[in-house]
Amino acid sequence: MVILGNILIFIGSLFLALGGLGLIRMPDVYNRLQAGTKATTLGAMGVILGSAFLAPEMLTKAVLLIVFIAMANPVSSSTIGRSAYKGGVPLASRSVRDDWEKEEAAE
């Protein structure tokens, strides 16, 4: 149990660090959102679940926190992405396609 908890914490923090790296390396806000959201969601889930294995009395609250993060994190990322698009932040120059722009232009 303790070993499993340690492993989960380590994997989780590894993904958190990767998410941070993604935030630095990606070229525009949308790609950064991609890296940030996914990596921090799984990373935080891993760290929280691993901590709960080390201290079983907070397992139930940890499960609730994990569910909340899994529901709320994509919502906030989508909202940021949508406001960035509506606020006129352009896609990175290497982007290949934009269906939404075509739609908005057609209207």
Add this chain to the structure above:
Amino acid sequence: MRKLIGILLIGGFAFYLVTVGMGLFSAESRSELDSVGSEILATSPDLSGAANTVTAVVVQYRGFDTLGEVTVLFVSALGVGMLAMAIKDGLLKNLFDDNGGFVLQAGSLALLPFIVLVGLYITLHGHLSPGGGFPGGVIIATAVFVVILTSKTLSIPRGLINVMETLAGLGFLAIGFVGLYSPAQSFLANILPKGEFGSLLSAGFIPVIYAIVAIKVASELINIISKLTAADSDSKEAAE
């Protein structure tokens, strides 16, 4: 200028960390600083019956102060309300020129009941774990705020909220006067039974006071928000 502000912020944070770190590591300064704290820690369980000493300080040791804080909040809510009334369309109304997108709309509705549940948990367990009426009320109000952000036509029962706010304020005073006319003969005396230490029904009137504070804080903040965003103006027009 912005760089300067950034450097100042980072420097201030570093200073804070260093001072906190030094305070933690030198035992002497700690015992000097904590003389009031250790006194309260020693007397609090018997006096208030609350497992969370911070709550015991806020409600038991300086409950009259808390009543004052709630009053300050009430007066500021009144002031903001009057300002918002002077500007007919609501100060923030034009900022929300669309509905915020489907994901936020549906997401906030899906999360609202659970966020309110967390707020109620924080409120009801204020005497056992970190939290209490103030953060609980703020959580409930902000959850409602997010729903307002996505829909201007949300009808807020402002009358009901005003009634709740008034009743909560009167309830706080009533508890104070019950203490005054009880055998303890002091305003806001904790006369309810202390219960079993660490369970939900313990610490006498502290959970009751915190529930009242939460209702008051939540209803005042919802009032401010709905006035600022003119959230229910559409429904009011429909009613007229």
Add this chain to the structure above:
Amino acid sequence: MRKWKGTFALLFLLAVSWLLIVSSVAFVELIAGAVAIVVIVLLTHRSRDLFGGLRLSLKALLFTPIYLMVFLWQLIRSNLDIARRVLSPSLPINPGIVKVQTQLQSSLGKLILANSITLTPGTLTLDVEGSSLYVHWVDVKGTDADAATQSIVAGFERTLMEVVE
């Protein structure tokens, strides 16, 4: 019917959440939770309507854990994918926004689908309009809208269909 379904589902989910957050089955905690839940459910009629999209059948109950498994597997895959892209020196991305279609009807279904897409490899839902989703895709393959729909939406949709309307 739909209204009662939403009320029941919300009551059930809130009750489970309350038990998880207090992590105790003491009598007073249960009473306090029951009062809190009833008050919340009475006051949030829009959320009740939203949760009316859940299917309440034995089959739906069976498919919920399957869906969670699919979701978790995709989340882990997506993280490995991000790790691969971020760590490789050339940063192999080919981003763009594509429009995909969904057959899900209810708001709750579309919300869960949008959230799931956000957490799967290389895709991020930006907005949902009607039955179409605007998705930012890190690695756009081809120009065909149907093919994009197939590779982004279809995997979740089949399982999700059994859980929500």
Add this chain to the structure above:
Amino acid sequence: MTPIIIVSLVLIGLSALLTVIRLLAGPTPFDRLMASDTLTVIATAFLVLFSVISGGTDLYIDVAIVYAVIGFIGVVTIARFLKGGK
């Protein structure tokens, strides 16, 4: 504290540092907002881990839950405000 947990703490600190760099660097307000969103999640995870290494009390997890809720609401609100002024 096992060595693994110390390494994990360093990794979490590194991730927070990289996020803060993005927060300060921008360039658009949305980048900063996204960085603070990420920072919220990192801080939530750290609070839970801290609650274990500071002696296994489950008090900090209450703080973590409240922090996650408030962080989510704050980020969403700012995102809505930013849309108005381009």
